[in-house]
Amino acid sequence: MQSLIATLTALCALLITLTSAQTFTSCNPLNRTDCPVDPALSTNTTLNLTSGNFPTALWNTTAGVVSQDYNGAHFVVNQRGDSPTIKSQFYIMFGTVSVIMKAAKGVGVISSIVLESDDLDEVDWEFLGGNSTSVQTNYFGKGDNTTYDRMKAEDVSDPQNNFHNYTTVWNAQQLEWWIDGSLKRTLKYEDAKNGTRYPQTPMTVKLGIWVAGDASTGNSNGTIEWAGGVTDYKQGPFTMTVQSVYVKDDGNGKEYQYGDTSGNWQSIKTIA
Numbered sequence: 001m002q003s004l005i006a007t008l009t010a011l012c013a014l015l016i017t018l019t020s021a022q023t024f025t026s027c028n029p030l031n032r033t034d035c036p037v038d039p040a041l042s043t044n045t046t047l048n049l050t051s052g053n054f055p056t057a058l059w060n061t062t063a064g065v066v067s068q069d070y071n072g073a074h075f076v077v078n079q080r081g082d083s084p085t086i087k088s089q090f091y092i093m094f095g096t097v098s099v100i101m102k103a104a105k106g107v108g109v110i111s112s113i114v115l116e117s118d119d120l121d122e123v124d125w126e127f128l129g130g131n132s133t134s135v136q137t138n139y140f141g142k143g144d145n146t147t148y149d150r151m152k153a154e155d156v157s158d159p160q161n162n163f164h165n166y167t168t169v170w171n172a173q174q175l176e177w178w179i180d181g182s183l184k185r186t187l188k189y190e191d192a193k194n195g196t197r198y199p200q201t202p203m204t205v206k207l208g209i210w211v212a213g214d215a216s217t218g219n220s221n222g223t224i225e226w227a228g229g230v231t232d233y234k235q236g237p238f239t240m241t242v243q244s245v246y247v248k249d250d251g252n253g254k255e256y257q258y259g260d261t262s263g264n265w266q267s268i269k270t271i272a
Ligand SMILES: *[C@@H]1O[C@H](CO)[C@@H](O)[C@H](O)[C@H]1NC(C)=O
Pocket: 028, 030, 031
């Protein structure tokens, strides 16, 4: 029995990781020229979580504990402060990400798939645990959270009870959000403030769950309202289950490096 279940403890749970326009990055290349280079995936990889091959060298648990069995990896909120998260150790510079998952139930509980770069470009899928008919798609360019027109909700059938395939296809021209093989949303480069707020720098992939419906962990009233209301932990545990994650890097070098402080895709160097 124990051999079926791999329980993974966090190496570092000092930071509570929040999705959506995080305002923290350890070295922002828009401001500095001495940031470390980003290791490139440079191929494709499938994290098959139903067949027991996690952890791998390519992924870290960055918060909490992720348990695993033949149904997949389970990201569980049992109590206040729980926010299990995994993150790729690699970056992709344009590419494809497909996640087969089931979101967590629970008002105010957010399940998420996040692509994020060092200068805070971001591409999101966010599932509100109290909403069984839609998923929110969103993006940020250079951490700019000053406009409110970036989120779009897309229909999906009962994402808390059904596994679906959420695929992001990302290149220099456009971003696409697909569900189960249907194209739901396209964002063109020029439609993000004429490209200046288009995600276009090397991204990591992050999967996790967190509670937005709780003022005591620092969420504003606006966040709680967005999340659908206050979370009742007594209704838990709240579990997001991920079967697999496929990631393909369109680049084929070893590392990505910001060539200047513009944050433009043309400035990103691929180091062979
Ligand atoms: C650059 O750093 C300055 C001062 O530390 C800060 O005010 C500014 O917001 C930073 N800009 C970016 C893009 O991070």
